[in-house]
Amino acid sequence: MAAPQRPDDDAAISEIRALVTRADDLRKAAPARRDPEAAREPVMRLLDQARGLLAGITDGDTRRSHAAVIAQRISDLDLDALAPMLEPSADVARAPTSVEDPSRIPPGQHLTAGWPVLHVGTVPEIDPGDVRLIVTGRVRSRTVVDLEALRALPTTTVTRDFHCVTRWTRLDNSWTGVRVRDVLDLADVRDSATHAIVSGHPAYSTNLDVEELRADDCLLTWAHDGRDLPREHGGPLRLVVPSRYGWKSVKWVFEIRLVDRDVPGYWEERGYHDVGDPWREQRFREQA
Numbered sequence: 277m278a279a280p281q282r283p284d285d286d287a288a289i290s291e292i293r294a295l296v297t298r299a300d301d302l303r304k305a306a307p308a309r310r311d312p313e314a315a316r317e318p319v320m321r322l323l324d325q326a327r328g329l330l331a332g333i334t335d336g337d338t339r340r341s342h343a344a345v346i347a348q349r350i351s352d353l354d355l356d357a358l359a360p361m362l363e364p365s366a367d368v369a370r371a372p373t374s375v376e377d378p379s380r381i382p383p384g385q386h387l388t389a390g391w392p393v394l395h396v397g398t399v400p401e402i403d404p405g406d407v408r409l410i411v412t413g414r415v416r417s418r419t420v421v422d423l424e425a426l427r428a429l430p431t432t433t434v435t436r437d438f439h440c441v442t443r444w445t446r447l448d449n450s451w452t453g454v455r456v457r458d459v460l461d462l463a464d465v466r467d468s469a470t471h472a473i474v475s476g477h478p479a480y481s482t483n484l485d486v487e488e489l490r491a492d493d494c495l496l497t498w499a500h501d502g503r504d505l506p507r508e509h510g511g512p513l514r515l516v517v518p519s520r521y522g523w524k525s526v527k528w529v530f531e532i533r534l535v536d537r538d539v540p541g542y543w544e545e546r547g548y549h550d551v552g553d554p555w556r557e558q559r560f561r562e563q564a
Contacts, residue, residue, distance in 0.1 A: 288332030292342055295326040299349060316353055323350055327546070340540070343547030344560040351559070354394075354442050369501050372447045380437070382554035385445040392444060393508045396542060400477040400528055404512040409496070413472075413534035415463035423512060426496060429454045434493045436518035438525075439554040451516050453497035457490040460532070469534035473541060474515055477528040482541035483550060484517065484524060486534070493518050496529065521552040521559065 299322040326346050333339040373387045381387065407423040433452045439445045465486065472489055475481045488494060495516045498505055505511035510527030517524045523543050544550050549558035 285333050285335065285338065288329045289338075289342065292326045292329050292346075295322045295329075296345060296349065299323050299326070303349075303353075319353060320350070323353075340545065340547060340561055343545070344562070345547070347543075347547035348560050351442055371449075375447070380447075381445055382439055383557050385439055385443055385554065388444040388446055391446055391509065392440070392442075394440065394442065394522075395508075395527055396480050397478050399508050401507070402477065402512060402528060404498075407513050408530060409459070409513065410531045411459060411463040411534070412531065414466040414469035414536060415460075415534055416466060417462070417464050419459075419463040421459065421462070423498065426454050426459070426513070427498070429458050432495070434495065434518075436493055436516075438518065438522060440522040441548065441552070441559050450501045451495055451497045452499035452502075453495040453516070455492065456494045456496055456515070456532075459496060460486075460489065460534075463534075465534055468536045471535050471538045473531075473533045473535060473539050474526045474529060475531040475533070476510075476515075476526040477530060480526060480528075480542050482524050482526055483539055483544055484520075485538070488517060488519065489532075491517075491519065519553070521554050523548060524552050 299319045302319045302322070323346055327343070330339050330343055330346075333342065370389045371387075371391070373389050375381060375387075404423050409421050409426065411419040411421075431452065431454060433450060435448055435450045437445055437447050438449050469486055471483055471485050473481050473483055493516075497510075497514050497516050498512055500506075500509065505514055510525075510529075513529055515524075515526040515529045538550060540550060544561075547560055549561050551558050
């Protein structure tokens with residue numbers, strides 16, 4: 277249950293709603309302008325201003341509900357910018373763009389032959405020799421493993437479709453790495469651990485339940501389609517969770533912290549859904 281709103285909360289909420297309304301009006305008017313693309317920048321400025329006011333809402337549930345309103349509009353804007361990245365490039369194999377069984381594609385998704393690059397912040401330069409993965413929190417043995425130690429564990433390759441919250445799906449991705457559950461077993465996870473906070477460079481995180489991390493196809497990967505995982509796609513080490521939208525597949529992963537409750541990560545704090553199941557279209561949390 278949400279806590280009673282304070283006067284300061286009411287003021288922040290009112291201003292956020294006004295900014296979102298102005299952004300909506302600008303976006304609706306964009307097709308009538310000579311340069312519709314030019315409307316994106318002022319719309320983003322308004323949405324950024326609205327996002328900056330979220331800190332003024334003290335109740336967490338109310339804050340995240342309004343964050344979801346803003347996040348959905350930013351996601352819609354990002355669709356326009358994605359178009360050039362949906363086509364295949366010379367360094368990435370072309371993915372299939374048709375399926376015999378339409379039910380293979382989650383609702384609201386469309387197929388892409390390319391492999392768009394989306395992430396928070398800049399791409400870090402991480403030497404494979406410097407990779408360290410920490411498994412900590414509610415474990416009996418805090419564990420730190422380097423890439424060489426990970427490669428010494430039983431290696432597997434799985435082929436799965438990849439679904440991005442921005443509505444594109446890339447079919448038949450071949451991922452090579454180790455199962456997350458094998459790494460968790462090294463740390464001897466306590467029974468009290470129900471969730472994990474998975475962190476990646478430079479300052480990114482997401483929340484996942486332990487059961488999902490233990491799935492057969494949940495991997496810590498270093499190769500994609502038979503090639504070393506490119507830096508821009510999370511190399512040298514990336515978490516891959518095929519059953520969830522792509523923001524859950526943390527790039528440049530460096531820590532798995534086991535906890536006894538669900539703790540929202542970077543995008544979850546900014547209005548994205550806590551679970552992110554593409555088959556249930558869990559893109560954003562319930563909106564205000």
